[in-house]
Amino acid sequence: MTNVDDYRKAFAAELGRESTASPAVPPRAAASMNPGDADGISSAITLFRDPAQPVDARLAALEQVQMATFMGPGFDKHRANYRDALRAVAIADGDAQLRATALEYLALQKDEVARRLLLQGIDNSQQAIVPLAKAVQLLGHDDHGVAVPVARKVVGGAADLDAKEEAVRVLASDPQSRNVLSGILADQAQPSELAIKRIDGRNFVGPPNEPAGSPRDREITSFTPNLFVTKWVDPSVANRYGVMVFARCVTA
Amino acid sequence: MNVEVSIASTNDDGRVFLTWTPVQCTARLIDGSGVGSAVSVTLRNSAGSVGQLVFDTVRSHHGTPTLQLSLPGDGSPVRFWIAGQFQKPSLDFGDVKLEVVDDSSAAVLSSTPMMVRVRKNAQTLSATERDRFLNAFGILNGQGAGRFSEFRDMHVSSTLGESHNNWGFLPWHRSYLLDLERELQSIDARVALPYWRFDQPAPQLFTRDFMGIPNANDRVQFTPGHPFQQWTTEGQTGIIRRQRFPVSTRPPGLKTESQTLAFGNGVFDAFGEPFVGTAAGGIELNPHGGAHTSFGFGWIISPPSAPRDPMFFLLHCNVDRLWAKWQWFFKRSSDTDPNAYHLRQPPVRVGHNIGDTMWPWNGVTGNPRPSTAPGGTLAASALTSAPGPSPRVRSMLDYQAVLGGAHLGFDYDDVPFEIPQPAIT
Numbered sequence: 001m002t003n004v005d006d007y008r009k010a011f012a013a014e015l016g017r018e019s020t021a022s023p024a025v026p027p028r029a030a031a032s033m034n035p036g037d038a039d040g041i042s043s044a045i046t047l048f049r050d051p052a053q054p055v056d057a058r059l060a061a062l063e064q065v066q067m068a069t070f071m072g073p074g075f076d077k078h079r080a081n082y083r084d085a086l087r088a089v090a091i092a093d094g095d096a097q098l099r100a101t102a103l104e105y106l107a108l109q110k111d112e113v114a115r116r117l118l119l120q121g122i123d124n125s126q127q128a129i130v131p132l133a134k135a136v137q138l139l140g141h142d143d144h145g146v147a148v149p150v151a152r153k154v155v156g157g158a159a160d161l162d163a164k165e166e167a168v169r170v171l172a173s174d175p176q177s178r179n180v181l182s183g184i185l186a187d188q189a190q191p192s193e194l195a196i197k198r199i200d201g202r203n204f205v206g207p208p209n210e211p212a213g214s215p216r217d218r219e220i221t222s223f224t225p226n227l228f229v230t231k232w233v234d235p236s237v238a239n240r241y242g243v244m245v246f247a248r249c250v251t252a
Numbered sequence: 253m254n255v256e257v258s259i260a261s262t263n264d265d266g267r268v269f270l271t272w273t274p275v276q277c278t279a280r281l282i283d284g285s286g287v288g289s290a291v292s293v294t295l296r297n298s299a300g301s302v303g304q305l306v307f308d309t310v311r312s313h314h315g316t317p318t319l320q321l322s323l324p325g326d327g328s329p330v331r332f333w334i335a336g337q338f339q340k341p342s343l344d345f346g347d348v349k350l351e352v353v354d355d356s357s358a359a360v361l362s363s364t365p366m367m368v369r370v371r372k373n374a375q376t377l378s379a380t381e382r383d384r385f386l387n388a389f390g391i392l393n394g395q396g397a398g399r400f401s402e403f404r405d406m407h408v409s410s411t412l413g414e415s416h417n418n419w420g421f422l423p424w425h426r427s428y429l430l431d432l433e434r435e436l437q438s439i440d441a442r443v444a445l446p447y448w449r450f451d452q453p454a455p456q457l458f459t460r461d462f463m464g465i466p467n468a469n470d471r472v473q474f475t476p477g478h479p480f481q482q483w484t485t486e487g488q489t490g491i492i493r494r495q496r497f498p499v500s501t502r503p504p505g506l507k508t509e510s511q512t513l514a515f516g517n518g519v520f521d522a523f524g525e526p527f528v529g530t531a532a533g534g535i536e537l538n539p540h541g542g543a544h545t546s547f548g549f550g551w552i553i554s555p556p557s558a559p560r561d562p563m564f565f566l567l568h569c570n571v572d573r574l575w576a577k578w579q580w581f582f583k584r585s586s587d588t589d590p591n592a593y594h595l596r597q598p599p600v601r602v603g604h605n606i607g608d609t610m611w612p613w614n615g616v617t618g619n620p621r622p623s624t625a626p627g628g629t630l631a632a633s634a635l636t637s638a639p640g641p642s643p644r645v646r647s648m649l650d651y652q653a654v655l656g657g658a659h660l661g662f663d664y665d666d667v668p669f670e671i672p673q674p675a676i677t
Binding site: 008039 | 317413536
């Protein structure tokens with residue numbers, strides 16, 4: 001049985017190795033303290049923005065500033081400066097990693113310049129700062145009004161699967177895109193996880209996480225040893241594909 | 253002849269949940285032989301118990317695994333205290349039973365199943381505990397339609413002044429976690445919020461079975477059927493979180509637990525100093541801020557979006573645990589102790605002074621408070637009356653009631669209950 005007194009003594013010994021006579025300044029921050037920058041943030045933003053500094057140092061400074069955003073209102077006086085630095089780096093920095101990181105951080109803030117840069121990159125891959133999938137994802141976080149038309153274009157185009165997945169996720173939260181999604185499920189050549197579901201004596205096959213009879217299901221209208229007949233629940237998809245009949249052929 | 257045991261920490265459904273904090277109980281004979289025929293009994297843990305109990309006749313931290321009582325034959329109740337034995341929590345409800353045994357016949361006169369339920373290191377959870385927590389949290393999210401949306405709305409851009417960059421950072425988040433945990437317990441009473449101990453590697457936490465692993469696009473992946481597969485916030489399904497540090501390591505640059513607790517030598521005005529940029533600051537800066545940004549990208553690195561990721565709550569549970577451990581070690585539970593909380597004049601922003609009620613649970617809206625107060629009052633618990641529907645900052649300090657009164661109903665696996673002797677000065 002743990003004795004609380006012994007536990008305390010052991011913990012005191014552990015703390016004794018770390019205790020300090022006075023509050024210590026985290027070593028990483030020490031270099032940023034100067035009389036004109038009491039909280040170190042302005043210096044960190046300047047360092048992040050400075051193309052003459054090593055990339056690692058600039059990324060570390062960026063992280064320090066991002067940590068500082070947890071000050072909430074206390075960060076407000078730095079917000080415009082931070083935003084401008086992120087924009088400047090995202091638009092024109094010579095380092096691709098820094099540009100991408102800056103753009104990601106800007107997009108988290110739902111920044112209009114980030115939105116413009118993302119759309120530019122989607123329209124012209126030569127100008128893309130982040131991969132298409134990431135661009136669609138970030139736009140989806142930003143503003144659905146902008147993201148949905150982009151997502152529909154990506155889904156209907158020749159984009160890679162990652163980009164299409166991100167686009168489908170954007171569309172999934174758009175009530176107007178339900179038919180598009182049903183069509184995607186019907187059209188896709190990739191295997192997807194399906195489950196057999198029952199309700200009121202009827203059988204369905206479809207995504208496992210949705211109730212039986214959901215729009216993305218197919219109803220099993222007939223099942224014999226040699227024939228399997230389904231019909232899409234969604235009327236628009238059913239009109240397009242009709243009744244689907246799978247027949248097992250006897251091997252010769 | 254039987255014994256009736258009444259325990260203060262009993263849920264609405266009659267089940268008993270304990271922490272390390274002693275709660276009051278009574279035992280009395282049923283169908284005894286009348287006045288003058290007292291029966292000697294022993295309270296003990298049932299054989300094979302996972303959780304363990306300790307007993308005492310007074311409220312103390314010196315409980316023992318057995319306790320002998322003399323129960324009057326006329327059925328008069330005898331008071332005693334019960335608690336979970338420190339570092340012996342349950343895995344499930346009923347894995348420990350309080351047995352009352354007749355000392356003369358060895359007959360078991362009463363057997364009461366219960367659970368020693370405490371907040372644990374997520375890295376150490378059993379698969380059952382993990383899944384129980386995830387399931388409850390998934391239900392609370394309700395694919396975006398559940399009450400989780402209100403918790404999300406409590407921590408957005410326009411509300412950060414209530415919870416950050418001021419002295420009330422720790423008490424506000426303690427109340428936030430408690431409110432969420434009680435909601436989870438209304439779904440499954442066996443659940444306690446786990447914590448991400450971010451100063452140690454946590455490979456069990458960053459798996460598809462638990463908090464997920466991101467793909468190349470930072471979209472967190474889960475095993476099929478995982479309750480978070482349909483996690484939805486603000487109409488968007490899925491979680492965005494990069495994993496910049498290898499799961500076999502801990503995030504670099506964060507203070508260890510010992511460094512965090514040693515900072516400021518037991519003085520809250522250093523330990524809990526509001527974050528002042530990169531130049532100074534206590535726990536809010538490092539390790540809290542650093543833990544958030546350690547992932548590299550994702551909702552969790554930005555204050556307005558961070559609670560969209562359920563990982564936020566495990567991160568903050570560890571921040572709260574660090575405060576709890578600091579409070580225990582330095583004996584800083586009193587709301588009149590200037591070393592336990594910032595008590596200096598002049599008053600600071602409303603919501604952060606020791607006697608202030610806290611938004612949103614106080615329902616106060618309008619400048620300087622946010623324009624809405626989502627979520628209503630703080631969730632009640634059948635196990636304790638504290639902290640009440642509209643907690644004050646001071647309500648959050650003595651969460652174990654080491655100084656008396658009602659406890660808040662939670663404990664941490666590695667922070668004991670200890671009634672302070674002379675305080676450390």
